[in-house]
Amino acid sequence: MTGELIIQQLLNALSLGVMYSLMAVGFTLFFGVIEVINFAHGEVFMLGAFGALAASGILISAGLPLGSIGLFIVVLLSVMIIGGLIGAIMERTIIKPMRSSPEIMTLLITLGASIVMREAVMLFFPNGRNPQPFPQIIVMKSFFIGGVLIKPDIVLTVVLAALLITGLYVLIQKTAFGRYIRATAQDREAAKMMGIRVDRIFLITFILGSALGAVAGLMNGMSYGIVKFTMGFIVGIKGFAAAVVGGLGNVYGAVAGGLLLGFLETMAVVFIPDGSRFQESISFIIVILFLVFRPGGIFGERTYEKV
Amino acid sequence: MLKINTVSTAYGSIPVLKDVSIHVPRGSITCLLGSNGAGKTTMIKTILGLVPALTGEIIFNGKKINGLSTEDIVKSGIAVVPEGRRVFPKMTVWENLQIGACNIKDKGKIQNSLDKVFTLFPRLGERRSQNAGTMSGGEQQMLAMGRALMSQPQIMLMDEPSLGLAPLMVNEIFRTIDEISKEGTTVLLIEQNGFKAIQMSHYAYLLQKGRIILESTDSDPASKEKIKEVYLKHGTGGNSSEPNE
Numbered sequence: 001m002t003g004e005l006i007i008q009q010l011l012n013a014l015s016l017g018v019m020y021s022l023m024a025v026g027f028t029l030f031f032g033v034i035e036v037i038n039f040a041h042g043e044v045f046m047l048g049a050f051g052a053l054a055a056s057g058i059l060i061s062a063g064l065p066l067g068s069i070g071l072f073i074v075v076l077l078s079v080m081i082i083g084g085l086i087g088a089i090m091e092r093t094i095i096k097p098m099r100s101s102p103e104i105m106t107l108l109i110t111l112g113a114s115i116v117m118r119e120a121v122m123l124f125f126p127n128g129r130n131p132q133p134f135p136q137i138i139v140m141k142s143f144f145i146g147g148v149l150i151k152p153d154i155v156l157t158v159v160l161a162a163l164l165i166t167g168l169y170v171l172i173q174k175t176a177f178g179r180y181i182r183a184t185a186q187d188r189e190a191a192k193m194m195g196i197r198v199d200r201i202f203l204i205t206f207i208l209g210s211a212l213g214a215v216a217g218l219m220n221g222m223s224y225g226i227v228k229f230t231m232g233f234i235v236g237i238k239g240f241a242a243a244v245v246g247g248l249g250n251v252y253g254a255v256a257g258g259l260l261l262g263f264l265e266t267m268a269v270v271f272i273p274d275g276s277r278f279q280e281s282i283s284f285i286i287v288i289l290f291l292v293f294r295p296g297g298i299f300g301e302r303t304y305e306k307v
Numbered sequence: 308m309l310k311i312n313t314v315s316t317a318y319g320s321i322p323v324l325k326d327v328s329i330h331v332p333r334g335s336i337t338c339l340l341g342s343n344g345a346g347k348t349t350m351i352k353t354i355l356g357l358v359p360a361l362t363g364e365i366i367f368n369g370k371k372i373n374g375l376s377t378e379d380i381v382k383s384g385i386a387v388v389p390e391g392r393r394v395f396p397k398m399t400v401w402e403n404l405q406i407g408a409c410n411i412k413d414k415g416k417i418q419n420s421l422d423k424v425f426t427l428f429p430r431l432g433e434r435r436s437q438n439a440g441t442m443s444g445g446e447q448q449m450l451a452m453g454r455a456l457m458s459q460p461q462i463m464l465m466d467e468p469s470l471g472l473a474p475l476m477v478n479e480i481f482r483t484i485d486e487i488s489k490e491g492t493t494v495l496l497i498e499q500n501g502f503k504a505i506q507m508s509h510y511a512y513l514l515q516k517g518r519i520i521l522e523s524t525d526s527d528p529a530s531k532e533k534i535k536e537v538y539l540k541h542g543t544g545g546n547s548s549e550p551n552e
Contacts, residue, residue: 176405176409179398179402179405179406180406180409182395182397182398182402183395183398183406186395186396186397186398187393187395189357189393190389190393190394190395191395191406192357192377192378193355193357193377193381193387193389193393194381194406194407194409194454194458195377195378195381195382195409195410195458196378196406196409197378198378
């Protein structure tokens, strides 16, 4: 195998990894701050992709030229808004009312919501039952660096994810609002006693996590050129797996977990003969290994560190 | 300033507070004594709206506050130093103090409070970038008090500030409570460590099994002494009618 090919595979791994990371960050935020495991998060990812499809369709028919930076930015913002809205609606309708119920209820209700969302797209999105081609929202020329062919959409995905994750880091670590999130994650009742509006923190956390999940859906559509109503399930489970590998509740662990899964999956496909057959199971084998041998996650804190 | 009128609470079907009435006059240090399980912490949680008052009412500055959300109650000028301190362990001293000021928008005001807290507790100033979880119990207690002061409260509720501290540190904490009171903040002090608490308080109440069994009065200066006598002689005030949390 040539060095160029390895570098290209590393780039592929990176773009897959950051997508998992964005999903994992959502799972870990929901768990760390609100103490819920949201099994509908994968469907937010799917709705992000379909939202991007719908938004780009509308924008193109409104006259924005296909393949332009402007279109990309407007679609990106639309997707974040759609994801945030879905998150807000979910938090208010199914998460908040379940707050004092046993955790198993939240698990069940989010699972139910995920099925409803999936079926709704299948039934009500135009031709939703079939895979839909995803338009090339942004067109950039491939280029070579040191003899390595670089696909620009991979660069775009990685840069965008890096920006979003950095933004989240700054928000959580450096702003007053981030302090409220961390305080709520560390001791919800004490946060309340200090006057933090915990209800609002929960809502905004859900909006944030869901918006990031929806962007992951957009990235997926852009890199594979096709979207389908079933696409959320497996990515949702993998995002959850990445969050567990990183130590559920630990935001930086979630990013690392996503990158690790993306890397190992890609490498398995490349180096194991006929490895693509195993691609879907790799992540879960890793999760099982982590749960057995290192239940605290990559950074190895046994008590779940939260945010 | 803070009036609790015939308040009762329960955890499920287990009654905890029974017709409790307490009056905390403006500028005073009022202490509520009682042994483990008498219902002291429940009293604080009820004032803060974390546990609902089933009967009676809680009046703060002439306004009924029971039924309001905890956030609104805190915003109206009540700060708490919770039992077991409850500082945010993975945040720095500075961050913890900022959390205390979460209802204050004016940056200048926050800086003023911060300066005051660092004057009152120089140790917190030295350790402003240390994580709260790595500090000693006494330092965490100072931080919990500083954090409460950051909201510039009219009244501070202190839940067993001496719990688990070395005697020297206990003295230090009580001296600071006195100082806070002298600067004009009203204090409701909840204590198991009765002797010191009664001595420094203007008014005292004795809680036993969820009921106020003795209270000091203005007209009878000896009444405070009597509470001290009863509380210290019997040693214990109640039993475990309050479930362990």
